[in-house]
Amino acid sequence: xxxxxxxxxxxxxxxxxxxxxxxxxxxxxxxxxxxxxxxxxxxxxxxxxxxxxxxxxxxxxxxxxxxxxxxxxxxxxxxxxxxxxxxxxxxxxxxxxxxxxxxxxxxxxxxxxx
Amino acid sequence: xxxxxxxxxxxxxxxxxxxxxxxxxxxxxxxxxxxxxxxxxxxxxxxxxxxxxxxxxxxxxxxxxxxxxxxxxxxxxxxxxxxxxxxxxxxxxxxxxxxxxxxxxxxxxxxx
Numbered sequence: 001x002x003x004x005x006x007x008x009x010x011x012x013x014x015x016x017x018x019x020x021x022x023x024x025x026x027x028x029x030x031x032x033x034x035x036x037x038x039x040x041x042x043x044x045x046x047x048x049x050x051x052x053x054x055x056x057x058x059x060x061x062x063x064x065x066x067x068x069x070x071x072x073x074x075x076x077x078x079x080x081x082x083x084x085x086x087x088x089x090x091x092x093x094x095x096x097x098x099x100x101x102x103x104x105x106x107x108x109x110x111x112x113x114x
Numbered sequence: 115x116x117x118x119x120x121x122x123x124x125x126x127x128x129x130x131x132x133x134x135x136x137x138x139x140x141x142x143x144x145x146x147x148x149x150x151x152x153x154x155x156x157x158x159x160x161x162x163x164x165x166x167x168x169x170x171x172x173x174x175x176x177x178x179x180x181x182x183x184x185x186x187x188x189x190x191x192x193x194x195x196x197x198x199x200x201x202x203x204x205x206x207x208x209x210x211x212x213x214x215x216x217x218x219x220x221x222x223x224x225x226x
Contacts, residue, residue, distance in 0.1 A: 031212060043203065043216035056213065091157055101146045101165065103214065105158040
């Protein structure tokens with residue numbers, strides 16, 4: 001009965017470096033979401049995966065952001081050439097269990113770009 | 115564009131009080147509304163999910179209601195406890211999409 005897990009829990013990187021954030025959804029959940037929580041913007045949607053359908057990327061803030069979901073399970077969010085404004089907590093959620101619409105969130109990855 | 119607002123932004127109450135948190139949204143064509151709590155430095159914990167065809171949901175001391183036509187939801191917390199201290203967030207999905215639009219949150223402090 002494990003929940004959504006994310007790694008790393010904290011990441012400090014230098015401006016201009018690339019980072020990868022990982023999300024392991026709840027087993028059997030078909031939908032996976034990435035959100036970003038920053039002080040000035042609140043919680044905002046980034047990207048959504050549902051099964052084998054094309055992902056909804058409408059929330060990605062720039063082309064430096066990308067995400068993939070391999071085998072319908074684990075997802076990786078990649079930020080290239082990080083900027084200081086990318087500093088935030090990145091939250092992953094999954095849904096598709098008994099209550100197919102209810103989203104369950106992981107603990108987040110706190111990213112700090114120096 | 116859907117906008118979600120929560121009032122009040124912060125609330126401090128003595129232990130034992132019943133309280134109401136408010137969430138309003140501008141586009142009434144919502145699919146789901148979900149209430150979460152967030153403890154400092156932690157992720158979000160799901161409290162209650164209300165689907166568009168439902169009017170309310172209850173779990174323990176929590177009751178959430180939904181009035182789509184007026185664009186409002188309320189979260190009622192009975193007999194508040196210090197352990198209820200957290201930030202409470204509401205989020206809605208608009209018909210045709212499953213991504214959540216989050217409210218601004220209400221930071222609740224229950225004093226012992």
